[in-house]
Amino acid sequence: MLYMAVAAGSFRRYATYRAATAAGIVTNTVFGFIIAYAYLALWDQRPHLGGYGPAQALTFVWAGQALLAVAMIATGGLSELQERIRSGDVAVDLYRPADLQLWWLAADLGRAGIQLFGRGVAPMAVGALAFPLALPGDPLTWGWFLLSALLGVVVSFALRYLVALSTFWLLDSSGLAMISGLSGMFFSGMVLPLRVFPDGLSDVAQLLPWAALLQVPADVLIGARTGGALLRGLAFQAAWAAALLALGRLLQSAATRKVVVHGG
C-alpha cells in the first residue's frame, strides 16, 4: 500500500513537467523520422534484413522512440539516489520503515507510467500517421507488449539501481552511469535492431539483460515473437529482472553494513 502511494506520487510529480514532456516528444519524433528514413534506405537494399520486413523495421524505430524515455534506455543510474548517497542523505532513507529498493522501484514505475502516456503514445501516433507501420490488430498482442514493456522497465531499473549503489564505494559514479547508459543504447537495439548485428555479436547481444529493454518488447509488438517464442521472451525478461533485483538486494545489504554516518 505504501509503495502504491510512492508510485502514485511519482506519477503525479512527473505529470507536472509539461514543457519538458512536450520538448521530449518533439525530440523523439524528430529522431524517429530521421532513423525511419535511414532504415527505409537500408531495407530498400536488403528487404529481409534481420528477418524483418520494411514495415516491421519502421515499427521497431517508433517502438524504440516510444520506449526510450519510458525504460530510460540511454540513462545509467538513478541521479537522485546517487546524489543522496553522495551527500549522506541516504541515512535518513535507511531509517524509514520502508525498503530502499522497493521504494525506488515504486517511484520508477510511477515515472514510467506517466511517461508511457506522455512520451510513448504521441511519437508512436505520429509515426503511425506518417509511415505504414506493422502495428498489431488484436488487443491481446497489445496486452503482451505492455507486459513485456513493463518487464523491460523493471530490468532497466534493476540495472540502474546497481549503478546507483556503486556510489557507496565510488562516491562519484557518473562515469560508470555514462558507460552503463551507452551499453543500454547499444545492446538494447536502440542504435540498430540486435537481429541485424553481425551473426556472432547478435547471438551474444540477445542474451544480455539490455535486450529486455527494447529488443524483446519491440519483437512482441511487430509480431516477430508469437507462441512459444513470445513466452520464452517474457521468461527471459523475468529471469533477468529477478536475478538483477536479487543482486541489488545483496549489494544493498553490503552497502548498508558499510555506511557510516558522520557523528556516529
Added chain:
Amino acid sequence: MWVRSTLAYRTSFVLMTFGNFASSALDFVALLLMFSRVHALGGFALPEVAFLYGTCSLSLGLADLAVGNAERLGARIRDGTLDTLLLRPAPVYAQIAADRFALRRLGRTSQGLLVLLWSTGRIEVDWTPGRILMVPLTVVCGAVIFGAVFTAGAAFQFWAQDAAELQNSLTYGGNALLQYPPTVFARDLVRGVTFIVPLAFVNWLPALWLLGRPYPLGLPPWTAFLGPAVAALMVAGAALAWRCGVRAYRSTGS
C-alpha cells in the same frame, strides 16, 4: 577556471572524455554495422557517408565545446542564479557560454576529426587547393551554424525554461540527419532543412559539391559556397533572439 577544476578529478575527467568519445563513436559504429550488410545507402558508399559524418560531427563538437553550455540557462533562470551573471561587468552571453566549460567535449571533436581524416583519404576527389580549402571552411561554417542554433535554443528558454531538450532535436537531431546522404530522406524534409532551418549548409551542400554529386533539390552548384553567408545570417538571427530574451527577462519573484 572550469578547465582546471575538471582536470582536478583526473579519473572522472578521463572516464567522461572517453564516454563522450564513445557516445559519439556509437553513431559511427551503427553506420559501420549497416555497411556490413549493404554496400551503399541512398547511392552513397561508406567513405562518402563517413565524410558527411566526419564534417557534421566535428562541426557539432566544436559548437558544443564553445557554446553548448548555454543550454543550462533554463536551470539558472529557475534557481535565480542568472541574476548574479547580470550584475557582473562582463557580457552575459560570454559568461553563460563559459559556464562549466567542459573540456571533456573534446571527445566528440576528436572522434569526428578521426573519421573525417580517415574518409578524406578514401573518397574520390581531385584535390585541387580550392577543394582542400573547402573542407576546413565547411567545418568552421558548420560549427558557426550549430552554435547559432545552440544560442537561439538557449534564448528560447527565457520564455520556456523546461524546454532545454527542444534544441536537441535541431543540434543532435541535425547531426543524426546530416550524417546520412540527403537522397535517403523525403523531399519535403530536405526542403525543410535547406530553406526553413538551413542545416543543409553545415555539410550537405558543400560535401556534395566536393563529391561531384547533384543535390536532390536541383539547386545550382554555386549554392555550395553560401555557407559563410548562411552562417552570418544565422548568427544575426540568434543574436537578435538572445537580445530579445535578455530584455524580456524578469527575475523570479518579481
